[in-house]
Amino acid sequence: MAVAKESPPVSPKSGVDQEAEYRAQTRLWLRLLACTTLIEGELRRRFREEFDFTMPRFDVLAQLDREPSGLVLGELPKRLMVSAGNLTPIVDRLVEDGYITRTPSNLDRRVQIVCMTVEGRKAFRRMAKSHGSWLAELLAGFPAGRLDGLTSELDELKGAVRDAMRKP
Amino acid sequence: MAVAKESPPVSPKSGVDQEAEYRAQTRLWLRLLACTTLIEGELRRRFREEFDFTMPRFDVLAQLDREPSGLVLGELPKRLMVSAGNLTPIVDRLVEDGYITRTPSNLDRRVQIVCMTVEGRKAFRRMAKSHGSWLAELLAGFPAGRLDGLTSELDELKGAVRDAMRKP
DNA sequence: CATATTTATTTTAAGTATAAAGTATCAATG
DNA sequence: CATTGATACTTTATACTTAAAATAAATATG
Numbered sequence: 001m002a003v004a005k006e007s008p009p010v011s012p013k014s015g016v017d018q019e020a021e022y023r024a025q026t027r028l029w030l031r032l033l034a035c036t037t038l039i040e041g042e043l044r045r046r047f048r049e050e051f052d053f054t055m056p057r058f059d060v061l062a063q064l065d066r067e068p069s070g071l072v073l074g075e076l077p078k079r080l081m082v083s084a085g086n087l088t089p090i091v092d093r094l095v096e097d098g099y100i101t102r103t104p105s106n107l108d109r110r111v112q113i114v115c116m117t118v119e120g121r122k123a124f125r126r127m128a129k130s131h132g133s134w135l136a137e138l139l140a141g142f143p144a145g146r147l148d149g150l151t152s153e154l155d156e157l158k159g160a161v162r163d164a165m166r167k168p
Numbered sequence: 169m170a171v172a173k174e175s176p177p178v179s180p181k182s183g184v185d186q187e188a189e190y191r192a193q194t195r196l197w198l199r200l201l202a203c204t205t206l207i208e209g210e211l212r213r214r215f216r217e218e219f220d221f222t223m224p225r226f227d228v229l230a231q232l233d234r235e236p237s238g239l240v241l242g243e244l245p246k247r248l249m250v251s252a253g254n255l256t257p258i259v260d261r262l263v264e265d266g267y268i269t270r271t272p273s274n275l276d277r278r279v280q281i282v283c284m285t286v287e288g289r290k291a292f293r294r295m296a297k298s299h300g301s302w303l304a305e306l307l308a309g310f311p312a313g314r315l316d317g318l319t320s321e322l323d324e325l326k327g328a329v330r331d332a333m334r335k336p
Numbered sequence: 337c338a339t340a341t342t343t344a345t346t347t348t349a350a351g352t353a354t355a356a357a358g359t360a361t362c363a364a365t366g
Numbered sequence: 367c368a369t370t371g372a373t374a375c376t377t378t379a380t381a382c383t384t385a386a387a388a389t390a391a392a393t394a395t396g
Contacts, residue, residue, distance in 0.1 A: 021304070021315070024312070024315040025304055025307045025315060027315075027319050028307070028318060028319045029207065029307075031326065032200070032203060032204050032322060033204060033208070034249075034322075035200060035322050035325055036200050036203075036204040038249075042329075045385095054351070056352065074373085074375075081202075081206075084374080085375085086353055086354070090351090108373090109360080109362085110361045110373065111375090135190075135193050135194060136190055137332055138328075138329050139193045139196070139328065140332055141327070141328030141329070141332055142325050142328040142329075144189050146321070147189070147195075147196050148195075150196060150322075150325070151196045153314070153317075153318050154199040154318075155199060157307075157310050160307065160308070160309030161203065163309050164305055164307075164309055165206075165210060209354095212354085213354090216354085222382080224381090224383095242343085242344060242345080250382095251384055251385075252345065253345085253383085254382065254383055254384070255345095276391075276392070277390085278345070278390065278391050279343095279344065279345090280345075
């Protein structure tokens, strides 16, 4: 029963369905953008107010925190989805302010190795703690039991988008 | 049965639970950011390549497209979640390129009214069409039947974050 | 009506973003 | 060993981003 109500399992979709799907996709994208903008803006504001620090700088420290022996500079753009040209002045500033060091490799003089300093690590830990509690504060109203479910959905979305970008 | 396994219905949470929730929240935030960055980057790239246009400019046109009689300039920062100072040069460029007009109000000489031109509207329609199909292409791998569900979850998340930001 | 406050917008300063061109170094080939 | 190509990084040009100060016009208050 209920055979007639089933939509065809494969393409081609009717114009109406296609339009509805377009709209649903646009809604999803706008919501995604709104959530991210909202949270990102608030986190950035607090970083600035509390620590006079920016998120890109924090992101770099976060990567280095897990690498006691430092990281090849070229690894950072890959991990942070940031362009290399963009990274140069950020790293410059972090070095200048004493959070990290940048030393040329002996084996390959093109390569630079960046490494967190002791003070850098200390500052990072302090900021990371605040970051965590800010996030907890912002997300407190969302049911804890559904955090993981939403995360998996987004994981799937990310995978789908990545696949779509790889193909053509 | 299974009484002992139930977690207490209200706070205070145990340290372990609190830590687990922190991690889940952080995971969600990182995933959210990754999805948005991925899609946004790709859309921006295509806008640039196909139309030599940026997304903020497109966003302004999108707002004006629905307002045949134009919009008070001050409305745009509110709708687009963009600072006013940021908008000025964007509007400047759009006026310069003939997509919109900016005319001072007769009633209040502080106020400017921005309005799409005929060519602006034409250009916008063309770009909006591409935008829609790019998005469809990127999201094609995500099951259509779950678009709305994910959108509602994000809606709820957005509401929760907004509430958290309003309170303190 | 003069002064004070608010509101709309612009300007400025510092920083972030990409793309694309440039420089330096390394590796591979003839 | 000179040339060619690839790699690591920096520089440049252009644009976006916010916060905060500045300007200018309207409104409110004494």
